[in-house]
Amino acid sequence: MDFNILMYFVFGMVAIAGGLVLLFAKHPIKGAMGLLVSMLALAGLYAILQAHSIAVFQVIIYAGAIMVLIIYFLMLLDIKSEDYLKSYAKLVWTGGPILLLLAIFFIYKLYTVFKGQPGALSDMSTVVDPMTVPESFGGIKEFSTALLTKYMFAFEFVSTLLFAAIVAVISIVQLDWRGRKND
Amino acid sequence: MESTFLGINTVHFWTYLFLAGVIFLFMFMMGAVMSWSERKQSAQLQDRLGANRAAIPLPFGKKLAVLGFINNLADALKCLVKENFKPQTENKVIYNLAIFFAFIPAVLSVAVVPFAGVIKPAELFQAWYLKWVPWLPEYFAANLPDFSFRLQVANLNVGLLFIFAVGGINVFGAILAGWSSNNKFSMMGGMRSAAQMISYEVSMGLALLGIIFIYQNVDIWNLVQGQSELAWGWLPKWGIFLQPLAFFLFLAAAVAENKRMPFDLPEAESEIIAGYFTEYSGFKMLLFMFAEFIEIVFVAIMVTTLFFGGYSVPWLMADGFHFPWGATLALSHASVVLLQVFSFISKVFFFCWLLQQIRWSLPRFRYDQLMHLGWKILLPLAILNLVITVIIVALGGF
Numbered sequence: 001m002d003f004n005i006l007m008y009f010v011f012g013m014v015a016i017a018g019g020l021v022l023l024f025a026k027h028p029i030k031g032a033m034g035l036l037v038s039m040l041a042l043a044g045l046y047a048i049l050q051a052h053s054i055a056v057f058q059v060i061i062y063a064g065a066i067m068v069l070i071i072y073f074l075m076l077l078d079i080k081s082e083d084y085l086k087s088y089a090k091l092v093w094t095g096g097p098i099l100l101l102l103a104i105f106f107i108y109k110l111y112t113v114f115k116g117q118p119g120a121l122s123d124m125s126t127v128v129d130p131m132t133v134p135e136s137f138g139g140i141k142e143f144s145t146a147l148l149t150k151y152m153f154a155f156e157f158v159s160t161l162l163f164a165a166i167v168a169v170i171s172i173v174q175l176d177w178r179g180r181k182n183d
Numbered sequence: 184m185e186s187t188f189l190g191i192n193t194v195h196f197w198t199y200l201f202l203a204g205v206i207f208l209f210m211f212m213m214g215a216v217m218s219w220s221e222r223k224q225s226a227q228l229q230d231r232l233g234a235n236r237a238a239i240p241l242p243f244g245k246k247l248a249v250l251g252f253i254n255n256l257a258d259a260l261k262c263l264v265k266e267n268f269k270p271q272t273e274n275k276v277i278y279n280l281a282i283f284f285a286f287i288p289a290v291l292s293v294a295v296v297p298f299a300g301v302i303k304p305a306e307l308f309q310a311w312y313l314k315w316v317p318w319l320p321e322y323f324a325a326n327l328p329d330f331s332f333r334l335q336v337a338n339l340n341v342g343l344l345f346i347f348a349v350g351g352i353n354v355f356g357a358i359l360a361g362w363s364s365n366n367k368f369s370m371m372g373g374m375r376s377a378a379q380m381i382s383y384e385v386s387m388g389l390a391l392l393g394i395i396f397i398y399q400n401v402d403i404w405n406l407v408q409g410q411s412e413l414a415w416g417w418l419p420k421w422g423i424f425l426q427p428l429a430f431f432l433f434l435a436a437a438v439a440e441n442k443r444m445p446f447d448l449p450e451a452e453s454e455i456i457a458g459y460f461t462e463y464s465g466f467k468m469l470l471f472m473f474a475e476f477i478e479i480v481f482v483a484i485m486v487t488t489l490f491f492g493g494y495s496v497p498w499l500m501a502d503g504f505h506f507p508w509g510a511t512l513a514l515s516h517a518s519v520v521l522l523q524v525f526s527f528i529s530k531v532f533f534f535c536w537l538l539q540q541i542r543w544s545l546p547r548f549r550y551d552q553l554m555h556l557g558w559k560i561l562l563p564l565a566i567l568n569l570v571i572t573v574i575i576v577a578l579g580g581f
Contacts, residue, residue: 003191027274029274029277029362030274030276030277033277033280036355040352043348052339052340052341053341053344056341056344056345056348057344059348059349059351059352060344060347060348060351063348063351063352064347064348064350064351064352064354065351067355068351068354068355068358068377068381071355071358071359071362072358072374072377075358075362075370075373075374139340139341140340140341140344140401140402
C-alpha cells in the first residue's frame with residue numbers, strides 16, 4: 001500500500017475522531033483539545049495532497065494562534081460552574097437530517113466527478129497521487145500569487161470584516177481613546 | 184534498481200531515515216551537553232568548581248568523572264527511580280499530554296535545517312580517510328553513481344514557516360501543563376508563558392521578514408545558499424552583515440520564546456516555585472528541562488542558519504577555497520562536506536555558549552518590563568527594520 005494513501009486515511013480518521021471529541025467531551029478544554037487534534041490532522045491531509053503552504057498556514061493560524069486564544073480564555077473562565085459543564089452534544093441529533101442531506105450530496109458529488117474515470121473510486125491512488133499535480137503545486141510562490149491576485153477581493157473583504165469586529169468589540173466594552181473604560 | 188518501500192524509493196527511504204536518526208541523536212547529545220554546561224559554565228561564572236562528585240569507580244581507587252559528565256547519568260537515573268508524584272487533577276490525560284506538547288516540537292523543528300551541502304556518496308567515500316569501510320565506495324560507485332542528497336531531513340519550500348508552525352504548537356505545552364496541574368502557581372506559570380510567547384512571536388516574525396525580503400525565499404536551503412554568495416567579491420552575504428538590527432531583535436525574542444533567564448517569568452523559582460511544571464516530578468520534570476535545553480540548541484541553530492550563513496564557510500565552494508585575493512585551494516568532496524559540517528557545529532556551539540552566558544549574567548525582568556520590552560521596544564524596532572529593508576530592496580540594493 002502506498003504510504004501517502006495510508007497516511008491519508010490515518011489523518012482522515014484522526015480528524016473525524018477529533019471532531020467527535022469536540023462534540024461529545026464533557027469538559028470544554030477536552031473539547032478544545034479535540035478541535036486542536038482535528039486541525040492538526042487537517043494540516044496533515046493538506047500536506048499529503050501536496051498543498052504545503054496551506055498545511056503550514058493551517059497550523060500557524062488555527063493551531064498556533066486561534067486555538068491558543070480559545071484555550072487561554074477557557075482557562076480564565078470558571079469552568080467549575082454548572083453552566084459550562086452542560087452537555088450540548090444532544091443538539092447534534094436535531095442536526096441529523098441536515099447531516100444526512102449533506103452526506104447524500106457529497107456522495108452524489110463524488111459519484112459525478114469520478115464517473116467518467118475507470119476504476120476511480122475503487123483505486124484511491126488517482127485521488128491522492130502526488131504525481132498528478134505539477135511540481136510547483138502548493139509552493140509558497142504559487143500560493144501567494146493566487147492569494148494576491150485571484151482571491152484578492154475575498155482576502156481584503158475578510159480583513160475588513162475582522163477590522164469591523166475589532167471596532168465592534170471596542171464599542172461594546174466602551175473604551176475611550178486612551179484605552180480607559182468609560183462609565 | 185528502482186525498488187520501492189511503501190511507494191517511496193528504497194534508497195531514499197533508508198537514507199532519510201538514517202539522516203533523521205543522526206540528527207535526532209545530535210539534538211539529544213547537544214541537550215545533554217547543555218545540561219552539563221548549565222552546571223559547569225555557571226560554576227565558572229560564579230567562581231565555583233561545579234558538579235564533579237558523581238563518578239564511576241574504577242579499579243585501583245581511580246574514578247571516572249569526565250569533568251562532571253557522569254552527573255548527567257546520575258541525574259537521569261535518579262529521575263527514573265524517583266516517586267512518580269501524581270497531583271489531584273481530574274485531567275490526567277491532558278496532564279500527561281502536556282509533556283509531549285513541550286518536548287516533541289523542540290526536536291521536530293530541526294528537520295528543515297540543512298547541516299551541510301549536497302552529498303554525493305559515490306564521491307564522498309573516495310577520500311583516503313573514509314576508506315576504512317572497504318566495500319562502501321565500491322557499492323556506491325557500482326550501484327548508485329549519480330545518487331546525491333542534501334544533509335537536511337525535510338526539504339520543504341515553506342521551511343521557515345514550518346519552524347514558526349511548530350513553535351506555535353510549543354505554546355500548548357506550558358499552557359496545558361499549568362492548567363491541568365490544578366495548582367495556582369502552575370496556572371500562573373502557564374498564563375505567563377502563553378502571554379510571553381505570543382507577545383514575542385510577533386517581533387520574532389517581523390524581524391525575520393527582513394531576511395525573507397533580502398533573500399526572496401522562505402526555503403531554508405535557499406536562504407543558506409543566498410548567504411554563501413559574496414558581496415563586492417569578498418564579504419560573505421551573511422544575515423548579520425545585511426540585517427544587523429534584525430539579529431539582535433531575533434536573539435532577544437528567541438531567548439524570550441525559550442523562557443530562559445532574563446525572560447524566565449513562567450518558571451520564576453523565587454515567585455512561583457517552578458511555574459508550569461511545579462507539579463511534575465521525576466522523569467516528567469526531566470523531560471520539561473530537557474526540552475528547554477534542546478530549545479537552546481535550536482535557538483543557536485536558527486541564529487547560525489539565518490544570520491551566520493548556516494553551514495557555509497567563507498569563500499568555500501564545492502571544489503575548494505577561492506580566496507578573494509585570487510589564490511585557490513582545491514579540496515576533495517569529502518573534505519568540503521566535513522568542513523561544512525564542522526563549520527555548522529562550531530557556530531552552533533559558539534551560540535550555545537553565548538546563550539548560556541546571557542542566561543547566567545542577566546537578572547530576571549519584572550513582568551511590566553517584559554511586556555514593555557516586547558511591545559514597545561522590540562516591535563517598533565522590528566517594523567523600522569522592515570521598512571528600511573523594503574526601501575533598500577525596492578531601490579535595488581543588495
